[in-house]
Amino acid sequence: MxxxxxxxxxxxxxxxxxxxxxxxxxxxxxxxxxxxxxxxxxxxxxxxxxxxxxxxxxxxxxxxxxxxxxxxxxxxxxxxxxxxxxxxxxxxxxxxxxxxxxxxxxAVADVVWPAPLHQLETAYTLSLGEPEAMAAQARANAARPLLKVKIGGDNDIARIRAVRQAAPDSRIILDANEGWNDDTVAANLAFAAEQGIALIEQPLPAGHDGILRHIAHPVPICADESVHEAGDLAALAGLYDAVNIKLDKSGGLTAALVLRDRARELGFGVMVGCMVGTSLAMAPAVLLAQDADFVDLDGPLLLARDRVPGLAYEGSLVSPPDPALWG
CATH class of the missing domain: 3.30.390.10 (Enolase-like, N-terminal domain)
Incomplete structure (x- = not known):
């Protein structure tokens, strides 16, 4: 048929x-x-x-x-x-x-993850803004265990300080979205380490990140824009400590599973992330992320309206998808 x-x-x-x-x-x-x-x-x-x-x-x-x-x-x-x-x-x-x-x-889960599925603790993303505005976002979400903070400008040390003071108990991921440069990266990394930051995503533009091989990594550095498929990984050794796997970059769950397994073989930490989409986009990623070191699948939490049915979120915990949604 x-x-x-x-x-x-x-x-x-x-x-x-x-x-x-x-x-x-x-x-x-x-x-x-x-x-x-x-x-x-x-x-x-x-x-x-x-x-x-x-x-x-x-x-x-x-x-x-x-x-x-x-x-x-x-x-x-x-x-x-x-x-x-x-x-x-x-x-x-x-x-x-x-x-x-x-x-x-x-179920797809029975194919890709034979162990019982469990809830995942997802990061919650704070938008880029002036330090005071970002502190207000952090303060409003300070009870969340993991925050992902969008940075990538000339005033990032002030932003990092403001967010850390407003959310002293949260683990924090910084996502620079390629916004730093060779002149700022070392100082920003050092300050992030002082503030107890857990991970930094893609501080430098993809393809212009060679300095990462020659400077200290006081905070683990995660590739995002620099990694799409498993074939990208070999070139990242010595530059990055972890990789952010997104289904929209890898081109689907099939390729993402290969990328995840190869990343583990090469000693990279694994983060599973997302673009801003609905629960339908997150559902397969929840299965991929069952053993991830960091999970950033908060897309539906950022929406005013999600699909029905959607994923079930309890605070920062996301449950595996119901078959009525996907899989």
Missing amino acids: ARVISVEAERFPIAGTFTISRGSKTEAEVITCTISEGDYTGRGECVPYKRYGETMDGVRAAIEAMRGQISAGIDRTALLGAMPAGAARNAIDCALWDLEAKIGGK
């Missing part, structure tokens, strides 16, 4: 404004891919990301271009060779996982 694919662009309002070093947005723009076979339907969601040259129209067109191969029954392994890593492949890959689970009557 031929498979039928549909592609839809959707928008979900963000609660307020989400700001990083590259700009601000007030809504999550996502592409949803639905693949049906007979009475069974699988779904996958992706978030096109401008930093990687992706647009809503471009990602939608890339998915549509696979219509013939999907109708003919392409599987997830063949998909890896048929499309490059990125958001479009992620949406198709996750839809195929969901469809396979429904047709076979076997």
